[in-house]
Amino acid sequence: MAASKIQALWNHPAGPKTIHFWAPTFKWGISIANVADFAKPPEKISYPQQVAVACTGLIWSRYSTVITPKNWNLFSVNVAMAGTGIYQLSRKIRHDYFSEVEEVPAKE
Incomplete structure (x- = not known):
């Protein structure tokens, strides 16, 4: 049974013998990098970059x-x-x- 599933995947039109498999597989790198950026402070996040990532994901889904x-x-x-x-x-x-912005007292 496992062999037939592997054979079916191997011969699928979007299987590992085609670009239709490898392009999305390498695209996982973008999502992995975005997950790694969860530790980044929010002030270093780019609106244009994240809008592009989100819209690309929605459209191509x-x-x-x-x-x-x-x-x-x-x-x-x-x-x-x-x-x-x-x-x-x-x-x-x-x-x-x-977010609450902490006001810095002015020096006299």
Whole structure:
């Protein structure tokens, strides 16, 4: 049974013998880097970068459900990209607009 599943994956039109497998696989690096950036202070997060990551994830997640053959690797990496981008944007927005700013007393 395991051999037949491996054989089916190997011969799938979006399997490891095609770019349709390797492009999304390498795209996981963007999501992994974004997860690593969760430790970054929010003031160092870039709005344009995270908007691009989130929008790319959302757009390509939708696209990956309407193409033939279904490419679930492409779908999952783009859901991860959208999720990490939205999370980073929420961190940045909370920091910029909803955090309490401590006032520094002026020196006399």
